[in-house]
Each structure stands twice: as structure tokens, then as C-alpha cells.
Amino acid sequence: MWENLVLREPHTLIGPLILEEAPIGSFGLRDYLVTSGPTLRESLAQAVDLIAVSLFLTRARSATGRDIVPSRVTVTHRAPRRARQPARLLGTDRIHFGAPYGSISFTEDDVRVPLPRAQPGVDRILVQHAELVLAASQPVLGRLDRFRAVLTAAFRDGAVGLEEVARRLAVIPRTLQRRLAEHDTTWREQTERARHELTVDLLQGTDLPHPAVAGRVGYSDVRVLRRAVRRWSGKTPAELRRAAPG
Template identity: 55%
Template sequence: MQQSPAVAGTVSTHLSRFLMNAVPGPASGRLHLLSDLGPDVLRDDLARTSTHSLLTIWEQLVLTEPHTLIGPRVLANAPIGTFGVWDYLITSGPTLGQSLSRAVEHIASLGDPAAERLLVEEDGRDVVVRHATGSWGPDLVEAVDLFALALFLDRARAAVGRHVIPSYVTITHRPPARSRQLAEMFGTDRISFGAPYNSIAFTEDDANTPLPKAQPGLDRLLIQHAEQLLAASRPVLRWHDRFRMVLATAFREDAVSLERVARRLALSPRTLQRRLWENGTTWREQVESIRQQHTLDLLRTTDLPLQSVAGRVGFSDARALRRAVHRWEGRTPGDIRRTARPTALG
């Protein structure tokens, strides 16, 4: 499916709205202050919120309930229709296997096609859905990965109309403290941790099962509808704001380079530089600005050692970090932390 460049770096409000509703009250209120997570935006099914803002929601969920299986657990409150047309693509095709393929092909109807890498393949006995996401913090990536695998299983069960048991599950992360609970969620002990990739496999019998909600031609109508909705959708943020969101995400991933950021925006590096010049700025100025913002946020809201903060924002060591903070603020990192304590986020 050909994607509009405007879609890269954004997600459906169906997904953002759902995850926002899972965040406890006070924390949710703070998230609503973000420019593309306000109530009016989240009520608009044609709006596209930034992937950066979605990651901020995931961060809050992980911080609120650390060391829990928050990714799969939130799906307990996600009936069919929660994720808009994507839910019907995955539950209304001729067979489960075909529905899985179409849901993967049209993942832009739900998530960010530039950040979510999905593949459906057959290994001779099973139909396997593979998933990978960005290289953000390990807790965040684990939550997103487990959410994605659990989502495909939950929707497969809804599509077939019975309690489908996967052939096996592979997970790139180490076994969580509640691995027994994870086995209960997936319905199988055949879970391999530390695997090369994340995947969930369905038997050929399950994959070839005709779906009870399938009707001749319905899948084609749903695909057409999904494409029309995507064409009519619009990112909430202006181009420059989206660029800064993507650049901030690159800092999270330790992937700050002109080429990578340009690719996320579906631009060539030269075009990106020209767009920045048209907006009265340069790549170097923007990198320095985001580095400053990210550094000060980490100092104000975390207790990370200075060496760890330095590594996260691209400084060689804590001494270089101190020099930069003094240049920006005329104060030391310790001064910033002491004055921020009363208002630091929990």
C-alpha cells in the first residue's frame, strides 16, 4: 500500500485515545497539555497524532506500573471497534490468514508505518506474524512489543470466534518477572525469550479457517474505506513541529543523524535542509536546541547520574555536559535539579 509522506511519524487517534484512557487521572491530565493530545484532537478520528506523543503516553504507562505486563494488560478494555477500521480489516476477511496479511499491509490505519515493522510469512506449518518497533528505552520497547503480539492474538480470537492457541511465541526480551502470567495471557508455554525477533504463530488450520463475519466483497470495501480515511487524515502538528518531534525521538533512540531523520520524514537529506532553511533555521541549530531541551528535562525529572544523562544526549562525558549546561543556563546541573525538585514529575 502506497503511504502518504504525511503519515510517517504519526498514528491514528484511535490508538492514542485508547492508551490515554489507560493512564491514571493526574498523569493523563499532564499528557493532555501536549499540543496533539488535547481532548478535541483525540475526539477527531481523522486527526493523526505524533509518534513522539504516543511514546510519551507509553512512557507514562510504564512509569505508572513498572515491572508489570502493562502492554498486554491494557487490551482487557479494547472491544472490536476500539481501533477503528483496522479492527474490522483483521476480523472480517475470508480467512484468518488473509485478514492478518491485510491488517499488516494497512497498519498505517492504526500505527506509524515508519516505526512499526510487520511481516506475515508461512514457515511450512504455521502462519507467523513478526513485529519490531523502534530502539527506544528497553522497558518502553518491551511494552510496545508485547502489546503488538497480544493485539494480534486477541483480534485473531475475535475473528475466529473461539479461544485460538498460538503454535508458539518468540520474544526478543529476557523473561519478565511475571513470565507465568504472560504464558497464561498467550495460552501457551511455548514462549522463547531472547529470540532474534518477536513473533506469534498460528497453525495452518486456524489460518485457513473461514471467518464467521466474512461476506463476499466486504474485505474489498473495508480496504477501500481504510485507504479513503487515510487519504483524508491530517497530522495535527505543523511541519516544523513534526520535525522537532521526530528529532526528539531520534535522541531517544540514539540515532541522531540527518539521514535517519530525513528518512523518518520521507524526505531526502538535501530537501530536509532546504525546508529547515525556509523555516529560518538549520540542522545544527535544531540538534543543539533539542539536545538542550532533552538535557534539561532529564535533569529536572530524573535522578539519572550525570554520566548517564550525558550519554543519552550525545555528550562524551559528564564534564562536557556540565560545560554545555553552564553555557545554556549559567548554572550547574546540580543547581537545576535542586530548583526543580518541588515540581518534578512522579
């Protein structure tokens, strides 16, 4: 009914209105995943990870017409306090938490079962369409680019720290360090890079006094800022500010 209403009247607020009248629990365990964590950030990180895997599993069951049980599931966040909830949602207790990425594995019998509603040739058309859509879309941030975006935001919030940045990425610090090593870099190298870029932005894009710039990028005083800027650019902060384009 909801789908028909939305299709018939796509510009109405029928979706939000139905949700407004639906108490927590109306959408099953997914509701509780969003509302039961210690903070909204942690709840959302957990829910998005599990719901993505759950959605794929639901579609796999629908496609095969079988009650498929995953042979293994991995999710990136740590195990929730109520460990039985994800098991009920996914139909298995073979769930590995704190993994580098989310995944879902099936048995050989399940992945090779013929689909009862298969339409020969349609899959190739859909793949071609998907390739065209992807080619026209904006590139998705890679793992390192996403880390850098989060690190820059942490600098601007005055909350730079390995544990804090890892928390914003919904991973543990050890996992974050391992991912950086996979890109042949380190936490120290990346924080220095981000500090350099932010320092240049603040000096050339704002009128903040040098002590304020030093504080924004995590330096104890102007002398430390001056040494860092000279190391990066061979200039003083004042000279770098005067060299701003335009």
C-alpha cells in the first residue's frame, strides 16, 4: 500500500507521515538498532552496517525462493551489548565483528541454485545501464580519501586524535592504523599533511592572527607554527600569508 501511494503521488509526504505515526519497533529489529546504542553516532554506524548486509540477504532469499542462511558475516563495528540481536536479524551467529570491511558469504549450494524468476538477457542490459550511471556519477571517495576528509573535519573541530578519528570512521584504532599501512602511510604522516594543508588555508584564507592559527592546528605557540611553516615552505607565516593567490 505504501509503495502504491508513493508511486501514485510521488510529491506527497506520505512516507514521513506514515513514519510519524509508526512507534519504535514497527519496522522490527532495524528500529532498535538505530535507537539502542550509547550514542546516536554509534547506533547509526551499527545499524547502517548490519542493515546493508541484511538487505542483501533479504534480496538473496527473495531471488532464490530459499531461506538462505549465511555461512559467515563480517561487519566493521564492534559487537553490540545485545549480541543476539544481529544473530536474529541475519539468521546466523557466525558473525565476525571489528572486521576491516562488511561482507556476507554463502555456501556453494546456495550461490549455484538456479533463480526461479530469471530472465535471460535482462542481467546484461541492467549491467550496461549500471555502468552508464556510474560513468556519469561523481567518483566515490576511496578509503584513504574518506579518512583524510574525516581527519580534516576533526582538525577543524579541535578533536584530533587517533581514537577520535577511528571512532568517526566506526573502526577501532588498530584497524585504522592497519588500513593506513596498506596505503604505505602512517597516522603521523597523515596528521602532518592535514596540519600543513589547514595551516595554509587559515593563513591565506582568513585574517586570523598567528596565535589563533597555531591553536587551530594544534601547535602550542607561534614559535612552533613558525618552525613548521618554514620547514614546509621555506617561508615565515607572514610571508606565506602575503603569497596568497589573488
